[in-house]
Amino acid sequence: MNLNETQLLQAYRKMRQIRAFEDRVHEEFATGEIPGFVHLYAGEEASAVGFCMHLTDEDRIASTHRGHGHCIAKGVEINGMMSEIYGRRNGICAGKGGSMHIADLEKGMMGANGIVGAGPPLICGAGLAAKFQKNGAVAVAFVGDGASNQGTTMESLNLASVWNLPCIFVAENNGYAEATSSTWSVSCENIADRAAAFGMPGVVVDGHDFFAVYEVAGEAIKRAREGGGPSLIECKLNRFYGHFEGDAQKYRLKDEVKNLKQSNDCLKKFADKVLDQGLLNKKHLAEIDELVAEEIDFAVNHAKSSEKPNSADLLTDVYVNYP
Amino acid sequence: MARIITFREAVNEALLQEMERDPKVIAMGEDVIGGSGAKGEMDAWGGPFGFTKGLYGKFGDRIMDTPITESAFIGAAVGAAVCGMRPVAELMYIDFMGVCFDQIFNQAAKFKYMFGGKAETPVVIRTSIGAGLRAASHHSQSLYPIFTHIPGLKVVVPSSPYEAKGLLIQAVRDNDPVIFCEHKSLHYIQEDVPEGSYAIPFGEANIVRDGGDVTIVAFGLMVQKSMEAASKLAKEGIQCEVIDPRTTSPLDLETIVESVEKTGYLVVVDESNPRCSMAADISAQVSDQAFGSLRGPVKMVTAPHCPPPFSDVLEDLYIPSPNKITEAIRSLK
Ligand SMILES: Cc1ncc(C[n+]2csc(CCOP(=O)(O)OP(=O)(O)O)c2C)c(N)n1
Numbered sequence: 230m231n232l233n234e235t236q237l238l239q240a241y242r243k244m245r246q247i248r249a250f251e252d253r254v255h256e257e258f259a260t261g262e263i264p265g266f267v268h269l270y271a272g273e274e275a276s277a278v279g280f281c282m283h284l285t286d287e288d289r290i291a292s293t294h295r296g297h298g299h300c301i302a303k304g305v306e307i308n309g310m311m312s313e314i315y316g317r318r319n320g321i322c323a324g325k326g327g328s329m330h331i332a333d334l335e336k337g338m339m340g341a342n343g344i345v346g347a348g349p350p351l352i353c354g355a356g357l358a359a360k361f362q363k364n365g366a367v368a369v370a371f372v373g374d375g376a377s378n379q380g381t382t383m384e385s386l387n388l389a390s391v392w393n394l395p396c397i398f399v400a401e402n403n404g405y406a407e408a409t410s411s412t413w414s415v416s417c418e419n420i421a422d423r424a425a426a427f428g429m430p431g432v433v434v435d436g437h438d439f440f441a442v443y444e445v446a447g448e449a450i451k452r453a454r455e456g457g458g459p460s461l462i463e464c465k466l467n468r469f470y471g472h473f474e475g476d477a478q479k480y481r482l483k484d485e486v487k488n489l490k491q492s493n494d495c496l497k498k499f500a501d502k503v504l505d506q507g508l509l510n511k512k513h514l515a516e517i518d519e520l521v522a523e524e525i526d527f528a529v530n531h532a533k534s535s536e537k538p539n540s541a542d543l544l545t546d547v548y549v550n551y552p
Numbered sequence: 553m554a555r556i557i558t559f560r561e562a563v564n565e566a567l568l569q570e571m572e573r574d575p576k577v578i579a580m581g582e583d584v585i586g587g588s589g590a591k592g593e594m595d596a597w598g599g600p601f602g603f604t605k606g607l608y609g610k611f612g613d614r615i616m617d618t619p620i621t622e623s624a625f626i627g628a629a630v631g632a633a634v635c636g637m638r639p640v641a642e643l644m645y646i647d648f649m650g651v652c653f654d655q656i657f658n659q660a661a662k663f664k665y666m667f668g669g670k671a672e673t674p675v676v677i678r679t680s681i682g683a684g685l686r687a688a689s690h691h692s693q694s695l696y697p698i699f700t701h702i703p704g705l706k707v708v709v710p711s712s713p714y715e716a717k718g719l720l721i722q723a724v725r726d727n728d729p730v731i732f733c734e735h736k737s738l739h740y741i742q743e744d745v746p747e748g749s750y751a752i753p754f755g756e757a758n759i760v761r762d763g764g765d766v767t768i769v770a771f772g773l774m775v776q777k778s779m780e781a782a783s784k785l786a787k788e789g790i791q792c793e794v795i796d797p798r799t800t801s802p803l804d805l806e807t808i809v810e811s812v813e814k815t816g817y818l819v820v821v822d823e824s825n826p827r828c829s830m831a832a833d834i835s836a837q838v839s840d841q842a843f844g845s846l847r848g849p850v851k852m853v854t855a856p857h858c859p860p861p862f863s864d865v866l867e868d869l870y871i872p873s874p875n876k877i878t879e880a881i882r883s884l885k
């Protein structure tokens with residue numbers, strides 16, 4: 230493992246930011262102040278951060294409806310995200326997109342997405358653009374286990390392989406698509422097994438283990454950057470909340486989430502490892518926890534006290550130019 | 553005795569009664585059961601909005617969860633329909649039609665005609681439409697005009713629980729492909745709905761309110777909003793006739809034209825974007841057939857030409873409101 234102290238601190242900070250962001254959005258949603266549909270990423274942090282730690286702003290990612298974690302990992306600014314979730318004018322998408330559509334193209338974040346399976350074709354396009362632009366950039370599509378069954382995903386795997394695109398497809402298998410188990414909806418043992426059918430490497434990795442994800446991601450990204458073509462990586466992980474905020478989760482066993490939080494929390498695993506091996510100390514982590522708590526507090530207060538859009542905004546930005 | 557149930561319950565009851573009546577009726581969609589392969593309860597969702605709850609307990613394998621694979625399962629419903637089944641498939645949000653549109657508009661819609669009349673495709677695609685839930689651009693559209701544009705498809709936009717039950721029963725019994733559009737803001741409204749089975753024929757408009765001064769034609773949720781506007785205007789002495797065509801295809805133009813001949817004024821209220829909408833379509837057809845009866849311009853009250861926005865203030869401006877309807881009518885008088 231070749232992470233120095235700064236990188237370790239950065240990885241922990243990003244994962245903690247995502248967790249704190251999601252835990253807080255969960256609380257705030259319950260008060261009724263956050264409108265619309267919200268899908269939380271808590272529990273899956275190691276995947277987003279494990280991949281995005283290898284990426285620069287020139288590299289692109291496409292996300293899903295469960296997009297907050299990917300955004301934060303890719304460097305999207307937290308205050309703008311929170312304002313967006315609250316539907317404020319200073320939101321990162323001017324209050325027009327909300328939780329399901331957060332995007333920041335300058336950071337290489339091509340958007341959360343309301344359409345399951347919409348990301349992979351777009352990421353083929355991002356890979357194609359990088360190829361033409363010869364900038365050495367790569368493109369990463371995050372999809373869920375459910376989205377892995379979508380035709381758009383399968384077609385994109387084939388296209389990326391045929392065009393030898395610098396693309397990485399990350400299947401975040403959190404066990405469910407809404408209320409349906411991935412053991413039922415995915416026709417083979419592992420999603421990554423499908424890679425063989427499309428002529429690319431397929432790897433399964435423990436998505437609770439940041440270090441394992443980081444390593445596998447690094448190899449696939451390096452390969453893509455060097456012109457070696459696409460990969461499919463399956464992160465096996467878990468979500469700590471319901472499919473959406475408000476989901477009663479009756480399809481889960483009563484103590485499932487409680488047990489998962491004890492045995493499979495990527496943040497705890499990270500902390501245990503770095504402390505055990507003396508890579509970081511408790512103070513390092515405590516300082517980050519405190520700092521992040523303040524950042525999230527600020528973001529929420531800032532969002533709540535920000536202006537909503539006004540009526541003139543309704544018809545702006547439909548086109549670049551429309552006579 | 554009145555039996556008050558919700559729109560959701562009315563749809564559920566229609567499905568249940570039709571599945572009991574005809575073993576060829578099968579149902580499918582994402583999480584229409586919920587819990588497949590999971591360790592917790594089955595029928596955990598009964599559909600994303602609970603519309604199919606309980607059908608699994610009653611009909612077992614005749615209702616099926618699907619992977620997220622709209623092109624394949626909507627296409628499978630279409631294919632099974634041509635082969636003698638009567639599938640009712642659920643496309644969670646009409647916005648997702650982009651993923652499976654070919655199976656609907658090139659396949660289901662055209663078999664009968666292309667095959668020289670030999671094929672019948674009795675498939676129903678139930679889907680949710682409409683803004684109001686702050687669900688943003690991918691979960692809020694009212695895309696039924698796109699389906700209405702396609703010859704071969706029938707398109708239903710029910711406006712109340714009573715209407716939903718009777719129209720869905722007709723949809724299941726109908727031998728053509730039917731797109732059945734359930735507005736999300738109607739899900740929990742309640743009204744008196746008969747327990748017994750009944751079918752409401754397609755292409756027969758419902759005159760929801762009689763009036764001699766102006767004709768309002770509205771679809772789905774917009775019928776409710778138009779009724780609000782009509783009550784307000786009645787206090788000012790303007791009597792609106794409110795017509796709910798129930799189906800956009802076939803369209804009961806005759807009832808609309810008759811009303812316009814009486815009132816001389818027409819306002820069409822449609823939550824879709826305005827270009828090539830039902831509002832534009834009906835305006836054009838009425839101008840063609842009853843131009844001489846019109847005493848003023850046809851007014852369209854629609855969403856603006858932009859995607860549904862997320863922010864509540866913007867979304868409230870996006871959806872046609874009773875106020876906008878009354879304003880449009882006052883501008884005529
Ligand atoms: C095309 C399309 N079909 C269905 C949906 C509804 N939907 C939203 S999220 C979701 C489940 C996605 O599951 P998965 O890909 O495993 O992602 P996860 O929610 O587990 O992160 C479904 C069915 C949608 N938004 N778009």
Ligand SMILES: [Mg+2]
Pocket residue numbers: 373374375401402403404405406407
């Ligand atoms: Mg999943």
